[in-house]
Amino acid sequence: MASLPSGKKRPWLFETFPALEERVPWTSIVEVPTPVQLLEGLSAHLGSEVWIKRDDKTSPTYGGNKPRKLEFLLGEALSRGYKTLVTGGGIGTNHGLATAVFGRTLGFHVVLGLFGQPVTAHVRKSLLLYHAYGAEIFYMSNLLSALWRFYVSERIRRRDAYFIPGGGSCPVGALGYVDAGLELAMQVERKEIPLPKVIYLPVGSGGTLAGLVIGLRLAGLKPRVVGVQVAPRMFASPKVALKLARNTLKLMRRHDRSVPELALTPKDMSMDSAYYGSGYGQPTDGGRRAVALMAKTEDIDLDLTYTGKTLSGLLHQARSTGEKGPILFLNTFNSVDLSPMADRVRPGQLPEEFHRFFEGKLVE
Numbered sequence: 001m002a003s004l005p006s007g008k009k010r011p012w013l014f015e016t017f018p019a020l021e022e023r024v025p026w027t028s029i030v031e032v033p034t035p036v037q038l039l040e041g042l043s044a045h046l047g048s049e050v051w052i053k054r055d056d057k058t059s060p061t062y063g064g065n066k067p068r069k070l071e072f073l074l075g076e077a078l079s080r081g082y083k084t085l086v087t088g089g090g091i092g093t094n095h096g097l098a099t100a101v102f103g104r105t106l107g108f109h110v111v112l113g114l115f116g117q118p119v120t121a122h123v124r125k126s127l128l129l130y131h132a133y134g135a136e137i138f139y140m141s142n143l144l145s146a147l148w149r150f151y152v153s154e155r156i157r158r159r160d161a162y163f164i165p166g167g168g169s170c171p172v173g174a175l176g177y178v179d180a181g182l183e184l185a186m187q188v189e190r191k192e193i194p195l196p197k198v199i200y201l202p203v204g205s206g207g208t209l210a211g212l213v214i215g216l217r218l219a220g221l222k223p224r225v226v227g228v229q230v231a232p233r234m235f236a237s238p239k240v241a242l243k244l245a246r247n248t249l250k251l252m253r254r255h256d257r258s259v260p261e262l263a264l265t266p267k268d269m270s271m272d273s274a275y276y277g278s279g280y281g282q283p284t285d286g287g288r289r290a291v292a293l294m295a296k297t298e299d300i301d302l303d304l305t306y307t308g309k310t311l312s313g314l315l316h317q318a319r320s321t322g323e324k325g326p327i328l329f330l331n332t333f334n335s336v337d338l339s340p341m342a343d344r345v346r347p348g349q350l351p352e353e354f355h356r357f358f359e360g361k362l363v364e
């Protein structure tokens, strides 16, 4: 995103391909470029040079990787005159929360369909926050029923709504990370960060990986990008990410023929599934250790579902291969504390089907 004299910001994507600006709807949400910094304590501990890109700070309202995607998704919903947004995910979905937060600011009614996942403190807080930000929530017992409702029954019931797939990972949403790839390339060019040999990021629904790879390639950079699988293979696989990347590029080329055709192969969407553990949202010991190490050496909070597992992959790979770096860790987990908003809501205010998630022991 570049600052214009008027104070209005515009994506790197439009700087690079000006014809896209007239054809691709977009609304300003993020405050970028997000900082890049050397993790001195972690690097000293590991014996490798590790950098971080602070996408936890994409917005002072709510950070993480989702706001970048929402700039293009909500831009499209606004330009087409929709009033309601429907999306969903697990009961702790960060994408759902980001949609609730920014959707409300832009005047949308937000509906979230939620399915079960292990109940951590983060999940409970997210449930309270959906309510605090005015989202309508309904429960879908499992993934299968979630897919049925999202792709069939809700579409019939809510014909006038704009549907956003889980994680915001469709070609329009992935444009947010094409933009992030161009932004990172600009930071390399300005020598704010050395060109990383390898970049680690989590893969839930693949939009972050697909978009970032395209953005870097369009800028002529080819660092190795490793996606750490954190969701079921049905959503997080090289095949899914490659299809999404190709469709994203197709969308861009449909609007602007000057966007080069990249020969993307499954190798470009390289993924590691060794750090996933027993399921989505199920903490791993490696993830717990990685979260604790980042907190101790850098005072940066990670989560157990996405970024902890990703850092555990980075640490294990650096130790076992002796990779000295520079290695880049993309921090996709929001670091804005929304506790004061969550504290305004009591579990009893949520629809009854969610009350049971506030009973019994938490997964830690």
Ligand SMILES: Cc1ncc(COP(=O)(O)O)c(C=O)c1O
Pocket (backbone or CB within 6 Å): 064, 065, 093, 094, 095, 167, 169, 202, 203, 204, 205, 206, 207, 208, 209, 306, 307, 332, 333, 334
């Ligand atoms: C914190 C965090 N990191 C990473 C991801 C995964 O990103 P993507 O769905 O684009 O693969 C998500 C959401 O799914 C997330 O909430």
